[in-house]
Amino acid sequence: MILALSILIVLHEWGHFQTARWFGIRVEKFYLFFDAWGKKLFKFKKGDTEYGIGWLPLGGYVKIAGMIDESMDKEFLETDAQPHEFRSKPAWQRLIVMIGGVTVNAILGTLIFTVIAMTWGVSYLPIENVKHGIVTHDYGKECGFKDGDIILEANGHKVERWSDVLNADLILSDNATFKVNRGGQEIVLEMPEDFAKRLTEGRGKGMREFIEIRSLAMVGDNSKAKEGDGNNALKLGLEEGDLIVGVNDTRITYYDEFVNEIKELKGKQIALFISRNGQEIEKEATISDEGKIGVFMGNDLEYERDFFSFGGSLAYGAKTAVGSITETIQAFKQIFRGKLDPTESLSGPLQIATIFGGTWNWESFWMLTGRLSMILAFMNILPIPALDGGHVFFILIEMGRGKPLSDKALERAQIVGFVILAALMIFIFGNDIYQMFIR
Numbered sequence: 001m002i003l004a005l006s007i008l009i010v011l012h013e014w015g016h017f018q019t020a021r022w023f024g025i026r027v028e029k030f031y032l033f034f035d036a037w038g039k040k041l042f043k044f045k046k047g048d049t050e051y052g053i054g055w056l057p058l059g060g061y062v063k064i065a066g067m068i069d070e071s072m073d074k075e076f077l078e079t080d081a082q083p084h085e086f087r088s089k090p091a092w093q094r095l096i097v098m099i100g101g102v103t104v105n106a107i108l109g110t111l112i113f114t115v116i117a118m119t120w121g122v123s124y125l126p127i128e129n130v131k132h133g134i135v136t137h138d139y140g141k142e143c144g145f146k147d148g149d150i151i152l153e154a155n156g157h158k159v160e161r162w163s164d165v166l167n168a169d170l171i172l173s174d175n176a177t178f179k180v181n182r183g184g185q186e187i188v189l190e191m192p193e194d195f196a197k198r199l200t201e202g203r204g205k206g207m208r209e210f211i212e213i214r215s216l217a218m219v220g221d222n223s224k225a226k227e228g229d230g231n232n233a234l235k236l237g238l239e240e241g242d243l244i245v246g247v248n249d250t251r252i253t254y255y256d257e258f259v260n261e262i263k264e265l266k267g268k269q270i271a272l273f274i275s276r277n278g279q280e281i282e283k284e285a286t287i288s289d290e291g292k293i294g295v296f297m298g299n300d301l302e303y304e305r306d307f308f309s310f311g312g313s314l315a316y317g318a319k320t321a322v323g324s325i326t327e328t329i330q331a332f333k334q335i336f337r338g339k340l341d342p343t344e345s346l347s348g349p350l351q352i353a354t355i356f357g358g359t360w361n362w363e364s365f366w367m368l369t370g371r372l373s374m375i376l377a378f379m380n381i382l383p384i385p386a387l388d389g390g391h392v393f394f395i396l397i398e399m400g401r402g403k404p405l406s407d408k409a410l411e412r413a414q415i416v417g418f419v420i421l422a423a424l425m426i427f428i429f430g431n432d433i434y435q436m437f438i439r
Contacts, residue, residue, distance in 0.1 A: 001353040002057070004369040006032060008105065008376055009060040015104030016062045016097060016388075017049075023093045026084040029063035058425070064097070091399045098391040105377035106321065112370035114317030120363045121307040122316065125162040125213075127151070129302045132214040135256040139198055140211040144189040146182060147256070148214065153179035162213065173330075196339050213301065217244035217258040219274075220298025232294035236283050238274065240298065245280065246273030255297060263291035324374035343431050350432035385417025 010032055017027050027049050033041075035054035043052030054060075066085025081088040086097070116122075133148040134140075151159050155177055159165055165178075176191040192198070199210060219242040222233035233239075244252050247261045248271050262270070265287045272283040272293070285293050308316055334340040347355070356368055383393040390413065398404040 001349065001356045004356070004365065004372060007369065008373050011104050011108055012101040012376060013060050013062045015100035016064070019097045019100035020064055023089055023097065024084060025086050025089060025097065026065040027062050028065055029061070032060045033057045034059065034061065091395050095392060095395045098388050098395060101388055102377040102381045105373045109324065109370045109373035109377065110317045110321040112366050112373065113320040114313045116363065116366055116370070117308045117313035117316040118310065121305040123303055123305045125301060125303050127159050127161060130162055130213055132216070132254060134211045135214045136211050137209045139209040143191055145180070145211055149180040149182050151178055151180050152186065196334055197341060200340055215255050215299035215301055217252050217255045218242070218298045218300055219244070220296040222296050232285065233296065236272070236285055238295060239276065243275040244272065245275045255299070262287050262293065266291045321374055324371050325378055328375055328378050346428055346431065348428035348432040350436060384420055385413040386421055387417065390417050
């Protein structure tokens with residue numbers, strides 16, 4: 001997460017830095033992280049600019065000469081505007097400087113998604129490969145789903161991939177609907193009004209209480225685990241691809257049936273029936289007190305992967321970038337309408353770190369970095385004073401009225417913006433810590 005955010009912050013600030021330099025505006029500082037109270041981890045000076053790394057990892061900044069910003073440095077107002085200062089430049093140049101950061105983030109996100117498509121392709125599960133339908137959990141049952149339902153449509157659109165079933169556009173939409181095939185009969189299910197809130201509650205816990213793909217009770221790859229690690233596959237003589245077809249006198253087909261059966265037999269010895277190459281074999285197994293047999297399970301799901309030409313990758317990158325922005329806008333819309341709980345929907349650095357996880361995977365890293373780049377672009381263009389969008393808003397007002405706002409008005413706006421951002425930051429960090437303790 002630190003690496004991802006550092007890349008995004010540096011390139012965002014470079015967008016402001018480079019556009020300022022194009023118009024001959026002096027950039028006094030370029031910092032990754034904040035050097036609050038003048039404390040710095042590292043610095044050097046090249047030309048008119050001091051480059052460095054601050055100690056407070058809450059973002060970064062460039063200090064542009066002759067600009068009223070969050071530093072609240074007003075000494076330059078006591079002198080006449082100089083040719084190298086931001087305030088001496090025409091409004092259209094200042095506007096380009098202000099949108100330089102979000103423009104770089106938007107381009108970066110698109111390029112990241114493009115390179116992902118070119119390098120790794122896009123993995124997906126065709127809906128026709130979801131041969132056994134779905135498994136419903138508590139909330140899924142409340143919504144009217146039943147085990148074995150095959151999903152045909154979501155919000156009136158034909159489902160072609162499993163990702164179409166639970167995409168953000170659907171979850172965050174009003175009046176979500178699904179069409180399912182249930183025993184040869186097509187049924188339309190209308191989701192409850194609190195659908196989005198329920199699915200996003202508990203940092204996605206609600207999603208786990210909804211529906212998932214149904215798969216056979218199939219043994220997975222246990223070759224890398226040792227018996228001493230709690231793996232009983234070796235002891236039982238199970239092999240990858242074995243199908244569990246019975247527990248005692250109960251016949252089993254699907255993994256969910258197997259889980260439901262053995263959780264009622266905690267601490268007991270059972271007769272486990274497996275099918276291997278068409279032959280049924282009986283094994284004796286002991287269920288743990290947690291309701292498990294200590295075997296890694298697999299599935300019979302067949303994923304596919306699309307690879308693209310450069311043009312196709314670029315189209316995928318642009319589509320994914322726009323989709324990320326759209327999802328973010330929809331989420332904020334639902335928060336303000338009270339359909340999403342902000343304590344469950346907004347994440348700070350601590351929660352973002354858990355999304356990145358503790359195992360390194362380049363494809364996952366770049367996908368998350370690309371999404372964060374688009375979110376950063378969206379958040380910074382919001383018309384809040386002290387953000388890029390706030391500066392853009394005031395410049396547009398100036399262009400509309402033919403003269404700039406007073407320095408005093410801009411100064412007060414920065415104070416208001418700083419208070420808003422500080423309050424939001426306290427809320428997000430406090431919520432992160434709270435979520436850590438209640439999970």
